[in-house]
Amino acid sequence: xxxxTYDAASRIYPGAERPAVDSLDLEIADxxxxxxxGPSGCGKSTSLRMLAGLEDVDRGAIRIGDRxxxxxxxxxxxxxxxxxxxxxxxxxxxxxxxxxALEIAGRSREEISRRVAEAARILDLEEFLDxxxxxxxxxxxxxxxxxxxxxxxxxxxxxxxxxxxxDAKLRVQTRTxxxxxxRRLGTTTVYVTHDQVEAMTMGDRVAVLRAGVLEQCDTxxxxxxxxxxxxxxxxxGSPGMNLAEFALDDGHAVLGQARIPVPTAAxxxxxxxGARTVVAGFRPESLELVGAGEPGAFPVDVTVVEELGSDAxxxxxxxxxPPDSGTLSDSVIARVDPTxxxxxxxxxxxxxxxxxxxxxxxxxxxRLPAA
Amino acid sequence: xxxxIERRRDDVGTPPPPPPPSGALRRTSDWxxxxxxxxxLIFTIVVTQLPFVVTLVVSFMDWNAYYPDERGFTGFSNxxxxxxxxxMREAILTTVVLTVVVVLVSLLLGLGIALLLDRRFRGRGxxxxxxxxxxxxxxxxxxxxxxxxxxxxxxxxxxxxxxxxWRLFGSDDAPQPDWITAAPLVSVxxxxxxxxxxxxxLILLAGLQSRPLDVIEAARxxxxxxxxxxxxxxxPHLRRYLELGALLGSIYIVQNFDAVFTITSGxxxxxNLPYVIYQTFYQAxxxxxxxxxxxxxxxxxxxxxxxxxxxxxxxxxxxxxx
Numbered sequence: 001x002x003x004x005t006y007d008a009a010s011r012i013y014p015g016a017e018r019p020a021v022d023s024l025d026l027e028i029a030d031x032x033x034x035x036x037x038g039p040s041g042c043g044k045s046t047s048l049r050m051l052a053g054l055e056d057v058d059r060g061a062i063r064i065g066d067r068x069x070x071x072x073x074x075x076x077x078x079x080x081x082x083x084x085x086x087x088x089x090x091x092x093x094x095x096x097x098x099x100x101a102l103e104i105a106g107r108s109r110e111e112i113s114r115r116v117a118e119a120a121r122i123l124d125l126e127e128f129l130d131x132x133x134x135x136x137x138x139x140x141x142x143x144x145x146x147x148x149x150x151x152x153x154x155x156x157x158x159x160x161x162x163x164x165x166x167d168a169k170l171r172v173q174t175r176t177x178x179x180x181x182x183r184r185l186g187t188t189t190v191y192v193t194h195d196q197v198e199a200m201t202m203g204d205r206v207a208v209l210r211a212g213v214l215e216q217c218d219t220x221x222x223x224x225x226x227x228x229x230x231x232x233x234x235x236x237g238s239p240g241m242n243l244a245e246f247a248l249d250d251g252h253a254v255l256g257q258a259r260i261p262v263p264t265a266a267x268x269x270x271x272x273x274g275a276r277t278v279v280a281g282f283r284p285e286s287l288e289l290v291g292a293g294e295p296g297a298f299p300v301d302v303t304v305v306e307e308l309g310s311d312a313x314x315x316x317x318x319x320x321x322p323p324d325s326g327t328l329s330d331s332v333i334a335r336v337d338p339t340x341x342x343x344x345x346x347x348x349x350x351x352x353x354x355x356x357x358x359x360x361x362x363x364x365x366x367r368l369p370a371a
Numbered sequence: 372x373x374x375x376i377e378r379r380r381d382d383v384g385t386p387p388p389p390p391p392p393s394g395a396l397r398r399t400s401d402w403x404x405x406x407x408x409x410x411x412l413i414f415t416i417v418v419t420q421l422p423f424v425v426t427l428v429v430s431f432m433d434w435n436a437y438y439p440d441e442r443g444f445t446g447f448s449n450x451x452x453x454x455x456x457x458x459m460r461e462a463i464l465t466t467v468v469l470t471v472v473v474v475l476v477s478l479l480l481g482l483g484i485a486l487l488l489d490r491r492f493r494g495r496g497x498x499x500x501x502x503x504x505x506x507x508x509x510x511x512x513x514x515x516x517x518x519x520x521x522x523x524x525x526x527x528x529x530x531x532x533x534x535x536x537w538r539l540f541g542s543d544d545a546p547q548p549d550w551i552t553a554a555p556l557v558s559v560x561x562x563x564x565x566x567x568x569x570x571x572x573l574i575l576l577a578g579l580q581s582r583p584l585d586v587i588e589a590a591r592x593x594x595x596x597x598x599x600x601x602x603x604x605x606x607p608h609l610r611r612y613l614e615l616g617a618l619l620g621s622i623y624i625v626q627n628f629d630a631v632f633t634i635t636s637g638x639x640x641x642x643n644l645p646y647v648i649y650q651t652f653y654q655a656x657x658x659x660x661x662x663x664x665x666x667x668x669x670x671x672x673x674x675x676x677x678x679x680x681x682x683x684x685x686x687x688x689x690x691x692x693x
Contacts, residue, residue: 054588075594087585091607100603101593148593 002065002155004028004051004188009060009070011046020046022212023060031186033179034217035203037193039235043212044192045160051190052081052158064155080149081158084165086141088133088148095120095129098147119147122181139170146178150185157182157189163198175202196236200224208232230365233281233358239313239333243281245362253278253359256318258298260352266359266368278368279360284313286356287334289342290349297349300332305341312338316348423669430663436656449663459664461640462647466625469556469643473563474620478613480564481571488572489579499576506569514633517562522550522634555639559630567624571616578612579605611682618679622672644668 006026012019021043028034036044049055051062053074061070069077080101089097098119099112107115120126123143133141142162149157162178163171179202182189193199199206200220207217208231216228227233233241246253246260251267253260260280262270270278290297300316314334334350342348359368433445453459488499505513521528530547537545551558582605590604628645631637637646644664652661 052588052592054591074588074591075596077592079592081589081592083585083589085583085585087583087589089586089590089604090583100590100595104594104599148589152593 002067002188003030003032004034004156004190005061005063006047006051007061007063009047009050009057009062011043011050011055012058019058019212021050024212024214026207026214026217028188028190031188033182033189033191033202033204035191035193035199035206036209037196037199037206037235038209040194041211042209044194044209046212047209048081048158048160048190048192051156052079053077078155079158080152080154080156081160082145082149082162084161086133086145086162086165088141088144090133093130093132094125094136094144094147097133097144098151101148101152115151115153116147119151122150123147138166139174142166142174146181150181150187153187155188157187159189159191161193162191163193164195171198178202197238200236206236208235210235226367227358228367230279230281230360233360237283239284241281241283241358242287242332243279245277246280247277248275253280255280256298258318258352259296260357261354262359263370266370269368270361273361273363275362277362279362279365281358281360282352282356284333284335286353287332287350288353289334289336290351292349294349294351296351296354298351299347300334300350302342302344302346302348303331305336305344307338307341310338312336312341314342314348316350319347426662426665429658430666432659432662434658436658445659449659450667452660453663453667458642459644459647462642462644465556465641466643466645469560469563469627469641470621470624472560473567473624474617476560477564477567477571477620478575478616480568481573481616482575482609482613484568484572485575485579488576502572503569505566506573508566510566510629511633513566514562514630517558517565518551518634522558524549551635552639555635555641559634559641562630562634563624563627567620571620574612574616574619575609578609582608611685614682615679618675618682621675622679625672625675626668 004026005028006024008023008025009021010019010023011021024043024047026034036047038044046055050057051064051069053069053072057070061068063069064077064079089100092100095113095116098116102112102115116129117126120129123146125140125143125147128136128140128144133144136144142165145162159178163174166174175198191202200223203220205217206220206223208215208223210231216223216232218226223232223236227236227241230243234243244255246255246258248254248262248267248270249259251262253262262278266278292299299319300314301319302314302316304315306313306315312335314336315331316334317331332350336342355370359370360366361368430449431444431446432442433448434442484502488495488502492498508516519527524530524547527550529550530545533547534545537543587600587604590600595603626645627643628649631641631643631646632649635641637643637650642650645668648661648664648668651657651664655661
């Protein structure tokens, strides 16, 4: 058990102009479950592989506990990794797969079989111990890969998209199991995924990466409620946040018939930048259906209604937009009462619940101070 | 939405598919396709299968060109003499020794070279091509090259090198062994190993490059050293490729004639089965016995080839199962 520290760690692939991972600074506490998330090519897997010793660290350092492991070989780092493909040893039985690391470490036969049996019991793999990986289903292979990691009782677990080869239902189920297992073992875990739902549900903290740069690292709730910039705001949440560029007019953000009051602090920051527009974002659940005459109400033409049972999401477009209204997501998504969803083609009026909008600078994309 | 679907439905006016042709018609068209292939098929049967049948028949006959009057069927006596004749038995032993030594040594060398070529370095493509060239040389040319350009005690490269090294240290009486006389079978083996190592290397390199990389990485993270990765991951993966190389190599080396004929002419205990068959046929003119020995070689080769094919098919099954 140990903490993990990325200290301005960078990876620059030979021949590449831009670093794949650019000065990553990250402190992962002992026993923490940290999720690295981002779109493909953002450097999340590379960051994990740097910690695993499978990629060189070109600048900066990586520490596990107090040990500097920057230039240590994988085998000397005391880590275990679960691969996306599981990477099971094809010619070995499940038991041999799980016991391989202990055998290499020269443990006694009794100890190996005791620890393998224990891991198999935890993961419900006891009846498969004599099978080869070929004869297992995807979910069972995934559990063997987990078993191979927990048998070792390492200082850190590394998981590289371990659920992406499972079907949707099994993925949700296994997601919970992995999170529960990690809580029980209390082993520091770094988990890579491109799926923001996985990130939000599993992580103690979530680190959002884009193009090799760490954008924000925080608890799932704070990422959702206070995204530091437009990218994080748009990436976290499903369905995504509505983001559009609004014109500034007399202390209000204006787009078509929608008018949102802008707090003074934000106005001050905007005028300091000399900005004449502001990027406003609001989550689907921050919108409410209101009557046409209500203050702040703006009309929306309903194009699609997605009914999920527990929720219904309205997809609509803003009518009468001036053609030069700039960057604007062409549809607005709002969560509506699933028992009384509006009809397709209807014109409804929506209002942003006061104080639940997110304002960002149009030039830097950073979050503007509220209040 | 609904309008597009309706419009689509309107212009989906494709004609119904033509009715399937009747049986007779289909048979005619099948033959129209097969007929042009027939001459090639007949030619293949005539040049490959008929000679074998003739050989089989002759192997049961007493047929020696020196005794034309005694021609006739004798049953298994040719096979009995092939298996009991001292020369034949020695030839079988020589064949086995030659095959085993050449296959094993070229496999080992091929494995070593393949492991080196599996690493990334500048000019790897060029080096790989250069390493393959011995396999591309005509076997007789290769054997002649070894016999005259390398092994020759008077002007061969080996003794020339020895002389040069001894000169370097100021000595004029470098040892000048007569390589082929001193170690005839080893000389033949060396020439064959030189030619077959690239073949083994190619097969093993293909095996190495089909290794799943993530499994190797997983083993490294599990604490395995480079040697342990080779021992527990690479070697089990290569096992089938090693078997394939050994079996394909065996099929060819068992039949080798060029090297033995060219380098030693079968002298000094280097006569293998194909060479003895050649002698029995062209020098003793005992067609019956030569045919029987030929059939023995074919049966031996079929046994090896069956094993080889089985290995190849399991290899494919495993690739598919992945």
